Amino acid sequence: xxxxxxxxxxxxxxxxxxxxxxxxxxxxxxxxxxxxxxxxxxxxxxxxxxxxxxxxxxxxxxxxxxxxxxxxxxxxxxxxxxxxxxxxxxxxxxxxxxxxxxxxxxxxxxxxxxxxxxxxxxxxxxxxxxxxxxxxxxxxxxxxxxxxxxxxxxxxxxxxxxxxxxxxxxxxxxxxxxxxxxxxxxxxxxxxxxxxxxxxxxxxxxxxxxxxxxxxxxxxxxxxxxxxxxxxxxxxxxxxxxxxxxxxxxxxxxxxxxxxxxx
Numbered sequence: 001x002x003x004x005x006x007x008x009x010x011x012x013x014x015x016x017x018x019x020x021x022x023x024x025x026x027x028x029x030x031x032x033x034x035x036x037x038x039x040x041x042x043x044x045x046x047x048x049x050x051x052x053x054x055x056x057x058x059x060x061x062x063x064x065x066x067x068x069x070x071x072x073x074x075x076x077x078x079x080x081x082x083x084x085x086x087x088x089x090x091x092x093x094x095x096x097x098x099x100x101x102x103x104x105x106x107x108x109x110x111x112x113x114x115x116x117x118x119x120x121x122x123x124x125x126x127x128x129x130x131x132x133x134x135x136x137x138x139x140x141x142x143x144x145x146x147x148x149x150x151x152x153x154x155x156x157x158x159x160x161x162x163x164x165x166x167x168x169x170x171x172x173x174x175x176x177x178x179x180x181x182x183x184x185x186x187x188x189x190x191x192x193x194x195x196x197x198x199x200x201x202x203x204x205x206x207x208x209x210x211x212x213x214x215x216x217x218x219x220x221x222x223x224x225x226x227x228x229x230x231x232x233x234x235x236x237x238x239x240x241x242x243x244x245x246x247x248x249x250x251x252x253x254x255x256x257x258x259x260x261x262x263x
Contacts (some may be wrong), residue, residue, distance in 0.1 A: 004124040005064050006048075008011065013140040015132050016051055017147045017206055019073035020044035020091050022064040029070065037102035039065050042089075044150045046237045048107030049227055053246055057253055058129050059146075060132060064125055067100060069093055071117040073125050074147070076206035079114075082204055089158075092117055097155050129210065136210075142260045146253065147206045151196040152232055153225040159200045165193035165246070167223035169203035175211025175219040180259050184220065186188055187255055191248040193228060218260065223253070 021044045030038060048063045055061065064073055075082065076207060079091035087166040095101055103109075109117075129145075131260055136143035153162050166188040170176035188195035203211070203221040211219025226232050229242040 002124050002128070003008075003065060005128060006123050007063070007128060008055060008061050009132075010055060010058040010060040011071045012060075012257055013136050013142050013260055014054070014057065014059040014144045014253065015129075015136060016054055016059050016061050016145065017129060017145060018044070018051065018061065018063040019147070020068045021047045022065045022066045022068070022116070025070055026066075032103050032105070033069075034101055034104055036096060036098075037069060038102040039070060042093075042097045042151075043228060044241075045232055045235055047150050048225075049237060050150075050224075050242055050246070053250065054253060057250070057257065059253070060136075061130055062125070064211060066121050069241050070113075070121045073122060074149075074206050076205045076209070077118050077122060082208075091118050091122075092128065092224045097152075097158055109110075110118055129206070133210060133217055140260075142216040142218065144256055144260055145206070145210055145217065146256065147203070147221040148185065148220065148224075149221060150199075150226050150229075152225040153227045159208045159255070163200065163223075163225045164192065165225045165228045166195035166199045167199055167225070168195070169201050169207060169221040170198065170219070171203045171208050173209060174197050175203055175213075177205045177213045177218060177259075180218060180256065181220065183255050183259060184252055187251050188248070191251070192244070193248060194263055198208060218256075220256065 075091045092114045094108045168180045168184055170181045185197040201223040207219045207221040210217060229245045230237050
């Protein structure tokens, strides 16, 4: 059993990845961090709790335990660019989304330490993710990856204005069959929430790397605006808002799973 992630196995082709809800930071790293960094403001707060209902749908859940400030599981191990011309948040971030420094010396994480974090925290998560996708494909004939994220509604350093609530991404049609994506887009558009497909968030490394429709692996990212299920000021989970949002998430995940069943 790894302390890098928590995993629960389901009985459907659906695997939900939650790479950014982790809160743990090793003590040797904490000792060098600023108060702003120790507050881990860029956590995808409560996403694992929000998606807990998906076990009832037969989904497997893979949930990271360590903060994205240790290593960002949704970035490539070589820290290559995902969105050209936009602010990159980094494999081992130096700054918060706000631009505040994470470390007291305001210096980037050294190459040797970055390599060690990739080995200790990044690789175990991705090895388990790859293993589960292959097992799902072998068992069901396909695997459905849903990469679950959230972010504050307004992050001026990363995007203009207020983000739509439902931000679906399938890497412009490359990580998931466009027919699946259109059905998800239509469900999202008919929901009580603002929605977009392949807008500011098209899918990060996880979606892009693992999604391969030709080989039976579909991958979709959903970036949620946090106002839909929590208080963004206090960071408190709002059960009423969350239950309302879960109705839409159930519809999306249900359609995703049914689409695969009829292929």
